[in-house]
Amino acid sequence: MAETLNPVPFWFLRHGETDWNAQGLSQGRTDIALNSIGVAQARRAARTLAGLGGIATVVASPLVRARVTAEIAAEALGLPVGFDEGLQEVNFGEQEGRPMGDWYDDWIAGTYTPEGAETFQGLLARAVAAVNRATAKPGPVLVVAHGALFRALRLAFGHEPNVRTPNALPIHCAPSAGGGAVWDVVPAALAAEG
Numbered sequence: 001m002a003e004t005l006n007p008v009p010f011w012f013l014r015h016g017e018t019d020w021n022a023q024g025l026s027q028g029r030t031d032i033a034l035n036s037i038g039v040a041q042a043r044r045a046a047r048t049l050a051g052l053g054g055i056a057t058v059v060a061s062p063l064v065r066a067r068v069t070a071e072i073a074a075e076a077l078g079l080p081v082g083f084d085e086g087l088q089e090v091n092f093g094e095q096e097g098r099p100m101g102d103w104y105d106d107w108i109a110g111t112y113t114p115e116g117a118e119t120f121q122g123l124l125a126r127a128v129a130a131v132n133r134a135t136a137k138p139g140p141v142l143v144v145a146h147g148a149l150f151r152a153l154r155l156a157f158g159h160e161p162n163v164r165t166p167n168a169l170p171i172h173c174a175p176s177a178g179g180g181a182v183w184d185v186v187p188a189a190l191a192a193e194g
Helices: 019-023 036-052 064-077 104-109 120-135 147-157 188-193
Strands: 010-014 057-060 081-083 141-145 171-174 184-187
Touching: 010 036, 010 064, 010 120, 010 147, 036 064, 036 188, 057 064, 057 120, 064 081, 064 141, 104 120, 104 147, 120 141, 120 147, 147 171, 184 188
Parallel strands: 010 141, 057 081, 057 141
Antiparallel strands: 010 171, 171 184
């Protein structure tokens, strides 16, 4: 695959819940704020991340749901937030605001792209470039972004991409400890134990 991640471990955090998440609607670039549950999730994630210790840099998508999640986490970590436009959620075109459908598999396979939307390959290249910029900063780095963007990263990690990422669950992403091509992708509670 042409899109290769820097072999640098990092933390990933999807934004907290929004009303559109709760309703099962595709958000994409539509700038939807966190709901009260999402704010509580971001605070819980911030406590988890602060308990891990050592995060040196926070880089986030500028969309409000990721920005606020990142600001809550960064405050607990005593760090500023940097923003990267490349971490924005995919543009879902005509699918934005509509119920999540079974078209994701075809979109990931490259056989269907909603009208006015970004291709999955375009998202993959953009996501990998943005994470590579982030992991070039002092680490460990926390990347705060979006669900479809993490689907693209999952493919870059060597995992099945079409898996839903929970809201506001810190995930440690690291090159395989055994030196294999598939990255280790471990939620915070399990990462803290291991």
